[in-house]
Amino acid sequence: MSAVVAVSNLVVSYGMDDGEVFAVDGVDLDIVPGESVGIVGESGSGKSTLGMAIGRLLAPNARFLGGEIRVARRSILSCPAAELRQVRRDSLGFVYQNPMSALDPTLRVGRQVALAIGERAGPAEIEALLGRVGLPDPARVAAGFAHELSGGMAQRVVIALAIARNPAVLIADEPTASLDASIQGVILDLLAALRRDTGASLILLSHDLRMVARRCERLLVMYGGRVVESGPSGRVFHHPRHPYTRALIRAAAGNEGPGGMLEPIPGVPPVLRRSSPDCAFAERCEFAQPRCRQERPAVHRVDGREVACHYATSELIRADRASAAPA
Ligand SMILES: Nc1ncnc2c1ncn2[C@@H]1O[C@H](COP(=O)(O)OP(=O)(O)OP(=O)(O)O)[C@@H](O)[C@H]1O
Ligand SMILES: [Mg+2]
Structure with a gap:
């Protein structure tokens, strides 16, 4: 269409x-x-x-x-x-x-x-x-x-x-x-x-x-002026792939952990003074590798959605604890 x-x-x-x-x-x-x-x-x-x-x-x-x-x-x-x-x-x-x-x-x-x-x-x-x-x-x-x-x-x-x-x-x-x-x-x-x-x-x-x-029906997650993850809402929300999407879900009301605490994303979003040549989320990403600060990630099609992360398909991120949000 x-x-x-x-x-x-x-x-x-x-x-x-x-x-x-x-x-x-x-x-x-x-x-x-x-x-x-x-x-x-x-x-x-x-x-x-x-x-x-x-x-x-x-x-x-x-x-x-x-x-x-x-x-x-x-x-x-x-x-x-x-x-x-x-x-x-x-x-x-x-x-x-x-x-x-x-x-x-x-x-x-x-x-x-x-x-x-x-x-x-x-x-x-x-x-x-x-x-x-x-x-x-x-x-x-x-x-x-x-x-x-x-x-x-x-x-x-x-x-x-x-x-x-x-x-x-x-x-x-x-x-x-x-x-x-x-x-x-x-x-x-x-x-x-x-x-x-x-x-x-x-x-x-x-x-x-x-x-x-x-x-x-469809969800796009933006960070630093870019779409970092997009795909069917249920898939992105319950099985997020991009580290930023995961952090955002952990920080969202309704996902309080023991003691009723949310897990805020450390740091603050960037104010970009130029088109960023790297991954804009690298500074706050718990999985960041040297490459993330040097090279802009391409968009990967993974598991029915698109993810702009160098490690979208890697075990590094797949094994993360926050692989699913509660319904
Ligand atoms: N008229 C403007 N002049 C200068 N900077 C601006 C202007 N409007 C927005 N910005 C900047 O552009 C960036 C993106 O802003 P934008 O309002 O599109 O974000 P947003 O995701 O809608 O945020 P919010 O959730 O606060 O509404 C921010 O750094 C913001 O400060
Ligand atoms: Mg706005």
């Missing part, structure tokens, strides 16, 4: 006064119609940069240094502005972390929905869309302003805006991070139901590996 989003060898940096920060450092990602893909990694691993790059929606200091992005077969990095706007409107729907800042505080909700639908949407269409995302009393919501909504209701409105034109792909960046725990599952259920109903693909970006593994 042809990919609805095709990212190849993407490199993105941000210009700073004192140089550059490499946020995405050679990422390949194909999304086929209808699939759900979770992208996980610690803060700063490049998840949002990758997600927003798909719509060329990055901060003004971002620079595309290499690679290609195609959405619905159009080249996002080289198409003219008018075509880019059309691709964003028709093919992509974005759901952000903070619904309040994603909504316009000065426009009535109904007006924002009408603008998202386009082509002079009337009250019936506006209310039908607000109803589809589970908002009770859509007419009242449409007549009000964002500040009158709870966080969960506001996120439903943002999701309504995202699906207004039946996009091929929904990109949700930490869509529940700012919401009460009680509403998080409901919003994720809504995204799943809409994906099922519309046939859209879902890209879910989050630091919460357990949640993403449960919610998505």
